Amino acid sequence: MNSSLQNLSKALEDLDDLLGSRLSTKKIIRDHHSGDESWHTPQRPDAVCFVNNEEEVSRALAICNEHCVPVVPYGTGTGLEGGTIACNGGICIDTSGMDTIVKVNTEDMDCVVQPGVTRKQLDAYLHNSGLFFPIDPGADASLGGMAATRASGTNAVRYGTMRENVISMRVVTADGSIVSTGNRARKSAAGYDLTHLYVGSEGTLGIIVELTLRLHGLPEAVSSARVYFEDVDGAVNTAIQTIQCGIPIARVELLDAEQVRAINRYSKTRFPEKVALFLEFHGSNASVKEQAETVGEICAEFGGSDFEWTVYEEERREMWDARHSAAYAAMAVRPTAKAYATDVCVPISKLAECIRESREDVENNLTIPSFCLGHIGDGNFHYVFLVDPDSELELAQVQQLSGRIAQRAIDFGGTCTGEHGIGLGKQKYLEIEFGAEAIALMRLIKQAIDPRNIMNPGKLLPLEQRH
């Protein structure tokens, strides 16, 4: 029995004292906590802890830290970059049981939630309150996981991402310290911005145990629109022009013809199978009409056709449900495959060029099914490739192609990931994007906060070259 196994066994003893039956080493439980929704190969943790409160998280981390055992935080397992895969074994801390909505402060338009609360759970809770939380990744992710990956979704162009919508948090660091990163003030010039340090830290600096989130007032009026184009350029240029005109559009989503076709098949919709923009406008009755008219004119200018808009909630819901199922719809085209998603984001002035070059690259170099969709008001788009998990050739081709797309985005002044995170798959691009000095600075921070490297080791930061 080597020393790391000895450590693990001591940690399991202490965790058993702490959690009893809520510590599991059953294979089926470990299997359930071995992967996420990405193409990365699942790897099982040695045990799973089901925690109920921040005190338990604190004590569990103190135990793992004492025995130098890796910890993998886990919410819903719906990530797209392998963040919850136990690539170094260790203890998975499942926070899904911490699912209490602690408080909604209607007057201040904020709420306090535990990390296991999912976005749909919060949606349902806020029903009829006049408020909503705008961040909507495709999956029904946990809010702790969404903060940890700096998630966004279709509303980010108007309402921002998790970066702009987490007011403060409570986090537990590697040694078990419970830290409050801020308060409920709308702005503050007090001290280092610990909140933003933890948003996007992917479980590598600690575990989020409570979040104070910004809520938004439901707009007086909402209208949606759809419009179709002969090619992606027209759709992209429409979105760019809309943003540059300062129209406060709430959603502007690109779907290529293949994606629309997959959605029609999966969601039983009958959208014309062309390049589409799905749009949404929020505001007063007058302003929603004004926005839709202006955008209608821009669409016409760039060759858009069949522009139709609606204020009926049922029609809107059908359209956005279909949009949120896009990834699952794509996957249904080749059920035996795994989805491999790129996630670049570029300055909007470079978006048309970046998508065009990427599309040519895909068309010239790939024969497997691929889909392009994007939150293009932010400059963020995805290519989704359906890869046969048994084909090393396909995976190699897709990885090379994804690498070229990431490099292209970085060359255009953008990022390799707009909303999925670095996880296991993008560490190489993180280094290219930021440069060695920034990576060294990130590593200093990591080492200071987690000196034994127990927190989600192997994620986000590239492995250090030791001399």
Added chain:
Amino acid sequence: MNSSLQNLSKALEDLDDLLGSRLSTKKIIRDHHSGDESWHTPQRPDAVCFVNNEEEVSRALAICNEHCVPVVPYGTGTGLEGGTIACNGGICIDTSGMDTIVKVNTEDMDCVVQPGVTRKQLDAYLHNSGLFFPIDPGADASLGGMAATRASGTNAVRYGTMRENVISMRVVTADGSIVSTGNRARKSAAGYDLTHLYVGSEGTLGIIVELTLRLHGLPEAVSSARVYFEDVDGAVNTAIQTIQCGIPIARVELLDAEQVRAINRYSKTRFPEKVALFLEFHGSNASVKEQAETVGEICAEFGGSDFEWTVYEEERREMWDARHSAAYAAMAVRPTAKAYATDVCVPISKLAECIRESREDVENNLTIPSFCLGHIGDGNFHYVFLVDPDSELELAQVQQLSGRIAQRAIDFGGTCTGEHGIGLGKQKYLEIEFGAEAIALMRLIKQAIDPRNIMNPGKLLPLEQRH
């Protein structure tokens, strides 16, 4: 000659080789770099470096780090919490010469500037571009200094603070490393958020040498309004109701009767000398009118009188120039005094109560001139006290009172500083606000990035209790 003097003298030799005549030890130059606009006693640095580019900053910091000499970054010296006071001597690095506007990307609505560019310089440069930068503290501060203190101003209620408007930066860390904290993408899930770590770090983690800033499209229409109240409560409740109705108001500024009187005297205006709200609306022609009408109704509900609104630029400019001179107008009431400003920010549901209790505290315990003004859409308000610098009694009274105001804000779930920073004066409240665990975490970060504690030592973080 003790070791720290030896170190200083060696550093000065190396800096002389690097900068020649742009290194100054002249008393008059050191005097000019000894203080800021706060009540804190100025303290001279041992020398001042006038740097011209990031390479010089890098080499200067490497020299100071090698010899363990304190470094104080300096922009315009217009801070309000002693951030530029050389309380441990050392080298002042004056970045005012780095004042180039490197690039304006009109299509992406962003710009790249050096840290010595001031906000009014950028304003003038953007004239006729259709874009503007919204952050407007009272002083014509440098953008590097504004980022370092997480500054805001009158537009923050709609456009956010420096936190929301710095897209990325280049910074030089204590050892001279030049780090790029991000890129121009509007959102990113890549790596730790170094940008936000440096926004608000008050020169304690390095020196900002370049900023990429978010710009905003000039609204199609702008209108301003003024309204007067018999007491502060009516004005505050009007602001709260306006925010809670979701009106996207651009500015909502409170001034008490004493502040309006001081402004009239200083700026030769003739505003009724009552509690006032200065308001501004941005949007389309129709929406600006709609907003002003709705707010006019809310004002009437809370006892507002003489509501008048205007779209004429000259009238608007007169009003906002007067508002921006508020601090100088207050100081002119007692020219021999120094201004001592509080800066709390609370959740808006607690704002009326917090201002009311604070006002009673001021009225019951202070006889020197005091003024209340605030960016109350954010929940942020200032009390400005005019203190005789030779009276220990006055200073002690004001410090105790300010402490009670800070404690009250913290008890209401708010912060001791909305926009001025911690600097020298608020370290005690930082600890109360965040708790020992968060301070310990901040200290770990500081020690990791600046192990020799050369970067603006004595600022932001409370002195560590060594055992």
